[in-house]
Amino acid sequence: MELILDILLNPVVIALLKIVVIVLVFVAATGTVMTLMERKWMSAVQDRIGPNRANIPFLRDFRGRGALHMAADGLKSIFKEDTVPEGVDLVIFTIAPFFGFISAVVIWAVIPFAAPIGDFTFQITDVNIGILLVFAVTSLGIYGTVLAGWSSNNKFALLGAARGTSQMLSYEIFLGLSLVGVFMVNGSVQVSILVANQNTYWFGDVIPKWGLFTQPLAFVMFFTAMLAEAKRLPFDAPEGESEIIAGYFMEYSGMRYAAFMLAEYIAMVGIAALVTTLFLGGYHVPWLHAEGFQIFGWFMAVPVWLVSALQILAFVGKIIFFCWLIIMVRWTIPRFRFDQIMELGWKKLLPLSLANIVLTALVLLAVDNWNL
């Protein structure tokens, strides 16, 4: 008995369990659901019903309002032919989809789902380099794009890869610069500290210090840069269906193509989680403290397990909201031209993010020196 308990309380085993619950259950499921929700919400924007045909014949043609399309799409891609065209560099062609998964999955290592209870954290690992790890991993995603396009022996794919590399490299700069202000306010890059600092209040006990309120400019720039980094519309020039067909992954078919798509949707959920963690207080429920709700002297006790449950619910709710926002942005704003993308980045976001650093520095100096 003691031996079993020893094995179960081993930090590696605990980390493994967290990985199974967070990545294999939550992230994979949300990514898959988002592939369907994208089409459902798209058809709502376009005044259509959307996918609803997949059914189970033995169960009175059960359709589940299109939910079965998730399974149908997956099964279909498994049994599709895996075509590899002539002249392809097979090794690079094969490893390119892996990078998409690496950049989409590994960032979940530092995302907290609820406030820690004692020694137990609702986070896979709380490394002190936190956000820097996220940056390191997201830049690996560029390799997926450039290797896929380069190895495909196709002119459109090469164009897509060249576009994708330039765009993702550029927006990585603004991504990094937009967060400098956040680091200045919090004095740390460790995710648990960033979130804990957002769970304090202004004006006594009323307005939470969410990143959205302390760094509004950074929020807008970070969200924009993240959309470009994930090649979501309006920044999908590397894919550009109407110009270069499917861009860097156009020679991929069957399951390898599905790998690109699933990685993209997992990355979308990851972006939503990152924006939530950095700017929307993460798991923070307004006015919910460790012991219960508290505002204007009014107090309501809440048991510990319910606090954690509420926090996880709030976190998932915020993620879904941002996924919805990303999809709505896609279906309301048309694609930017490539020169517009570069101009927006280098001539607008770059000076703006530098200005944000100066502004933050001045405000912080004023606050710290005159006790505002």
Place this chain on the structure above:
Amino acid sequence: MVAEQYIPVLMLLGVALGFGALFTLLGILLGPKRDTAVKKMPFESGLPSTGSGFKRYSVRFYMVALAFLIFDVEIIFFYPWAVKFREFGLYGFVVMSIFFVILVLGLVYDWRKGALEWD
């Protein structure tokens, strides 16, 4: 202790590679194989493909890569300063301003030279 914290990161890396391997292998093992000469041609909107796919492309992409190298390295200098900003106070602000002005001068030079123009 600190090194131990990175074991889960490596495990996640394994999960990501596992996802990739699973997808690739499933497609290769379970999909049909019916190769034809036309199917194996690189796709060029239905026309027969001419020449190699590894073409030269515009030099502007290289310009962006160069600008990225310069600015990305400079951002790295910002991070330690940003984390310790409130402890350094006014002194840190003034010292960093010198670096900042040089960075902005570089940006203005780049801009006036037309390195940021796309057409």
